[in-house]
Amino acid sequence: MSSDSTPAADRPAPGRFTPLHFQLVLLRRMADHNPDLVEAARYELGVSLAEMREANKRWQAMVRSPRSRSAASRYRSVLGPPESTTARRIGDLDCEARQWPVPLWPSLRFEILLAPNGAVWNEWLVRAPGAEPPALHSLEDLTPWSCTVDEAARAFAPARPLEGSAPTRWGLSFTAPDAQGVRREVVAEFTWGLLQRMAVVG
Structure with a gap:
């Protein structure tokens, strides 16, 4: 389905920043290395290149705003309540892992790790619990x-x-x-x- 034929209800709205917008932010950062894969994913989402650029511009404005909310609050506002919240210990650090689904990659989750003071010290894609990991041998x-x-x-x-x-x-x-x-x-x-x-x- 081309972006021109995507129903208006499924397109990123100009108001609230949604999980769809956030997927475009993820893709925008990946476009430098894999433009063909990003183009195919953007086509799947039914959005234009201009919409992807605009989503990234809005995200950067939110992140850099002097009145910006905390990173944890920002992700919750954009992505909604996390699918899972788990206590985790990494080395000597006790933290909380929050995960959200990412429709573009059904077997992955977007995860943030929160330190005890609420600061986000890591944010990345991880394999979803129970999903089959890839076979990596060579x-x-x-x-x-x-x-x-x-x-x-x-x-x-x-x-x-x-x-x-x-x-x-x-x-x-x-x-x-x-x-x-x-x-x-x-x-x-x-x-x-x-x-x-x-x-x-x-």
């Missing part, structure tokens, strides 16, 4: 959007985190076998926690 399995940061780090441990090139981006350095079984040094890049591209560097 370089050939590391295709765009195939896995999350956590899944790649576990599959090819030990992995070394790298500083991302922009906010909402992460990197991992690890070794993985190629098609002939030769182990190669790899750098993988993730946006919002989802694999975007990888490069063999050694």
Whole structure:
């Protein structure tokens, strides 16, 4: 279905920022690495390129506003009540994990991690509870959007985190076998926690 034929009721409204708008924000950050995948997803959502840009512009304005609400409140306002809220301990830190469904990726959830003081210290896509994780055995399995940061780090441990090139981006350095079984040094890049591209560097 083209964006021109999408019913008006299903299109992003100009007023309230909705979960559909938020999916466009996720896609906008991924477009630098995978424009073809983003184009197909945008087509699936039935929105124009201009609408995606406008959604991102509005999101950035909300984030940067001096009167902006907290990140946790902003996500709840946009995405509604979380599908799940779970206490979690990561290292020495007790935190709360909140997750929301993402219709574009039914097997994923958007997750934020809240510190005890209510600050959001992580926000990314993770595999949904009970969803089948991808089979990651070699370089050939590391295709765009195939896995999350956590899944790649576990599959090819030990992995070394790298500083991302922009906010909402992460990197991992690890070794993985190629098609002939030769182990190669790899750098993988993730946006919002989802694999975007990888490069063999050694």
